[in-house]
Amino acid sequence: MSILEHLAPVSEVSHRTGPHDKIVLSSRVRLARNLPRLPFPGHAKRGDRMKAYEELMPVVQGLGPLQGGMAEPMERLSNLDKQLLVERHIVSREHAAKGTGSGFVLNREESLCVMVNEEDHLRMQSLRPGLQLAAAWAAIDALDTELQAEVDVAFSPRYGFLTACPTNLGTGIRVSAMLHLPGLVLAEQVGQIIQAVGKLGLAVRGLYGEGTEALGNLFQVSNQMTLGESEPEIVEKLSKVILQILEHEENARKSLLGKKPRTLFNHVGRAYGILANSHTISSKETLNLLSLMWLGVDIGLLPPETRALVNELFLVTQPAHLQCLFSNKEKLGAEERDVLRSDVLRDRLARLERPDHRRLGPLGTEGPGSD
Numbered sequence: 302m303s304i305l306e307h308l309a310p311v312s313e314v315s316h317r318t319g320p321h322d323k324i325v326l327s328s329r330v331r332l333a334r335n336l337p338r339l340p341f342p343g344h345a346k347r348g349d350r351m352k353a354y355e356e357l358m359p360v361v362q363g364l365g366p367l368q369g370g371m372a373e374p375m376e377r378l379s380n381l382d383k384q385l386l387v388e389r390h391i392v393s394r395e396h397a398a399k400g401t402g403s404g405f406v407l408n409r410e411e412s413l414c415v416m417v418n419e420e421d422h423l424r425m426q427s428l429r430p431g432l433q434l435a436a437a438w439a440a441i442d443a444l445d446t447e448l449q450a451e452v453d454v455a456f457s458p459r460y461g462f463l464t465a466c467p468t469n470l471g472t473g474i475r476v477s478a479m480l481h482l483p484g485l486v487l488a489e490q491v492g493q494i495i496q497a498v499g500k501l502g503l504a505v506r507g508l509y510g511e512g513t514e515a516l517g518n519l520f521q522v523s524n525q526m527t528l529g530e531s532e533p534e535i536v537e538k539l540s541k542v543i544l545q546i547l548e549h550e551e552n553a554r555k556s557l558l559g560k561k562p563r564t565l566f567n568h569v570g571r572a573y574g575i576l577a578n579s580h581t582i583s584s585k586e587t588l589n590l591l592s593l594m595w596l597g598v599d600i601g602l603l604p605p606e607t608r609a610l611v612n613e614l615f616l617v618t619q620p621a622h623l624q625c626l627f628s629n630k631e632k633l634g635a636e637e638r639d640v641l642r643s644d645v646l647r648d649r650l651a652r653l654e655r656p657d658h659r660r661l662g663p664l665g666t667e668g669p670g671s672d
């Protein structure tokens with residue numbers, strides 16, 4: 302039985318909404334916590350990892366918001382199950398590589414997840430659609446308070462919470478938002494934004510975090526420093542920066558629509574044409590083209606209801622979800638996935654209205670979203 306059967310259906314995930322979700326796809330707040338007197342997982346022997354796992358898993362499963370959720374040891378999951386969790390951003394790529402002595406607990410709403418024996422003994426994260434960093438922080442802070450009433454965690458009066466990586470020392474908090482920035486990419490301004498964000502002490506990463514590519518014009522923006530500022534200060538700082546980036550992206554889209562409408566329509570139209578007519582297509586190309594379809598919905602070239610379809614395609618065309626879609630087949634090779642992916646795209650887009658610039662009125666006039 303695939304773990305996908307225990308997760309929310311892709312159709313449900315694709316309809317999740319939140320504030321500013323045209324640009325801010327999701328918000329995440331993560332806390333790192335460790336047990337005292339036990340080595341960090343990366344330096345621990347099997348016996349110590351098992352000791353931490355056996356102590357923490359029952360406690361985590363008993364925490365109020367996680368009761369009745371899904372709890373699994375990593376060694377019981379297939380590689381396909383692990384990749385599904387990564388594609389849903391429920392566990393990290395690093396945790397997916399773990400085996401005996403590691404596990405995860407996920408609540409029913411899929412908004413709270415705790416990884417046991419990842420880089421730290423506990424990596425607790427709160428996920429929300431759209432820009433909801435404050436709400437995500439409130440949820441994970443409440444979970445952390447409940448946790449610390451049950452177990453002692455490694456803490457220094459001088460340095461704060463002790464973590465495996467020095468960059469997490471102090472509060473142990475990592476606050477991030479996933480942003481869709483095709484306007485800034487097409488306007489060739491995203492490099493400037495990344496540089497400016499870096500000067501503020503924030504990090505910009507790709508779709509699956511550190512060391513990954515910004516596929517689909519998706520960028521994760523997060524804090525780098527966890528020492529010297531309180532958790533609410535870090536959350537507020539990142540929220541303000543995200544709102545500024547959001548404004549730059551909106552301005553870039555308006556500028557492209559006003560000054561280079563044909564170029565913008567061409568990008569969206571070509572993306573639709575390739576996706577709706579290809580007979581073999583890679584995961585990378587699909588994500589990049591679906592990003593332009595998202596943009597087409599946002600600027601009015603496609604009907605608003607198209608967004609949920611694009612959201613769904615964004616998930617089902619990724620390797621593990623695609624494998625599950627064709628569960629009657631043995632493990633798919635890369636070339637076979639590319640062919641089946643194109644079949645799915647042609648089928649799902651066959652009944653979709655084509656992008657139409659006439660929705661926006663005559664060229665040269667202001668488009669939707671202009672002041």
